[in-house]
Amino acid sequence: MGVWRQLRWRIVAAQMLVVLAGVVTLIVTAEALAARAVAPELLPAFEAAVVKALVVAALAAAVVGLGTSIVLVREILRPLRQLAASSRRIASGHYGERIAVPISDELRDVAQSFNQMAESLAQIEQQRVTLIGNVAHELRTPLAGLEGYLEGLLDGVLPNDPETISAMQHEVRRLRRLVDDLQHLSRVEAGQIILQPEVFDIVPLAQRIVSQLRPQLIEQCLQVAVAAPGEPLLVRADPDRTAQVLVNLVGNAIRYTPEDGCITIRIRGDASHAQIAIEDTGIGIPPEALPYLFERFYRVDPSRSRASGGSGIGLTIARHLAWAMGGDITAASPGIGQGSTFTLILPRAEPV
Numbered sequence: 559m560g561v562w563r564q565l566r567w568r569i570v571a572a573q574m575l576v577v578l579a580g581v582v583t584l585i586v587t588a589e590a591l592a593a594r595a596v597a598p599e600l601l602p603a604f605e606a607a608v609v610k611a612l613v614v615a616a617l618a619a620a621v622v623g624l625g626t627s628i629v630l631v632r633e634i635l636r637p638l639r640q641l642a643a644s645s646r647r648i649a650s651g652h653y654g655e656r657i658a659v660p661i662s663d664e665l666r667d668v669a670q671s672f673n674q675m676a677e678s679l680a681q682i683e684q685q686r687v688t689l690i691g692n693v694a695h696e697l698r699t700p701l702a703g704l705e706g707y708l709e710g711l712l713d714g715v716l717p718n719d720p721e722t723i724s725a726m727q728h729e730v731r732r733l734r735r736l737v738d739d740l741q742h743l744s745r746v747e748a749g750q751i752i753l754q755p756e757v758f759d760i761v762p763l764a765q766r767i768v769s770q771l772r773p774q775l776i777e778q779c780l781q782v783a784v785a786a787p788g789e790p791l792l793v794r795a796d797p798d799r800t801a802q803v804l805v806n807l808v809g810n811a812i813r814y815t816p817e818d819g820c821i822t823i824r825i826r827g828d829a830s831h832a833q834i835a836i837e838d839t840g841i842g843i844p845p846e847a848l849p850y851l852f853e854r855f856y857r858v859d860p861s862r863s864r865a866s867g868g869s870g871i872g873l874t875i876a877r878h879l880a881w882a883m884g885g886d887i888t889a890a891s892p893g894i895g896q897g898s899t900f901t902l903i904l905p906r907a908e909p910v
């Protein structure tokens with residue numbers, strides 16, 4: 559029956575059941591006691607008195623039972639109804655929805671968890687909106703550049719020569735890099751990157767990357783320093799992804815270090831992890847920027863890194879890759895102009 563599925567009627571019925579049990583027990587015990595303890599001639603009067611008392615007590619108990627049921631039902635049902643209404647509002651996109659916290663412990667826990675969930679959903683929604691805004695903003699810069707060149711060409715302000723074409727090509731490359739990075743980022747964040755973990759020595763890999771990147775350097779020095787030279791440091795990770803992360807970190811170090819600066823890749827291992835620290839003597843990072851470095855599109859100095867082609871998502875991708883391999887990346891810097899250290903941490907193949 560539909561009525562019995564409603565909590566309010568079940569609570570009322572429970573209270574009434576208690577009243578009924580009290581009345582029945584009283585009748586039965588009174589009868590049994592009276593038969594033994596009351597003189598037969600007094601029995602009818604005793605029974606009449608018991609019945610009267612019972613009727614009054616049962617009525618009083620029923621009224622109090624009903625009253626408490628109503629209070630209980632209200633206390634439980636009102637927050638539940640509010641919870642249902644708020645869930646529907648959140649489902650339809652009103653992420654600012656919160657519910658009042660009731661007094662009872664259990665319902666308070668439920669309401670607090672609900673409000674926490676609503677808070678997380680609101681944050682995710684905020685991140686989504688910010689992401690769209692950032693993507694639009696990033697696309698606008700190279701597009702505006704291209705549009706400018708095209709208009710210049712059409713108006714005859716710019717000559718149709720290899721220099722103009724190459725400048726346009728530069729903008730197209732920027733667009734392509736951004737779109738590639740975005741695609742990569744969405745795959746990494748969705749956990750769709752397939753890793754092929756292997757056991758390998760991290761030292762030769764770092765050395766290979768250094769020899770690959772050295773031709774890019776003008777005057778900067780770039781060196782590898784190993785804590786235990788001559789000994790392999792075996793890690794369990796995907797070698798290609800590890801190389802990708804290191805190229806990114808060393809590439810950043812090169813980009814943000816002046817020509818007379820130096821970049822050192824320091825490799826050491828502790829009991830369970832290998833640490834590959836990329837230290838530079840470059841422009842450094844202000845302490846207030848450190849917590850945000852790994853966020854999408856974050857740049858310490860937007861004009862500076864945008865000019866050099868950075869989209870601000872390289873570190874986000876790198877950290878996700880490190881996480882996927884069971885490691886991490888940390889950033890440290892004593893301050894502006896004092897260099898920075900980015901450390902890639904990877905699990906050792908054979909913890910010592």
Ligand code: ADP
Nearest residue numbers: 810811814857858863868869870871872873898
């Ligand atoms: P970008 O493509 O802009 O370099 P990243 O995600 O790789 O984006 O880096 C984010 C920001 O972190 C950079 O814009 C830069 O401000 C800062 N950064 C990264 N590496 C270094 C470094 N070695 N020295 C100083 N700042 C750095």
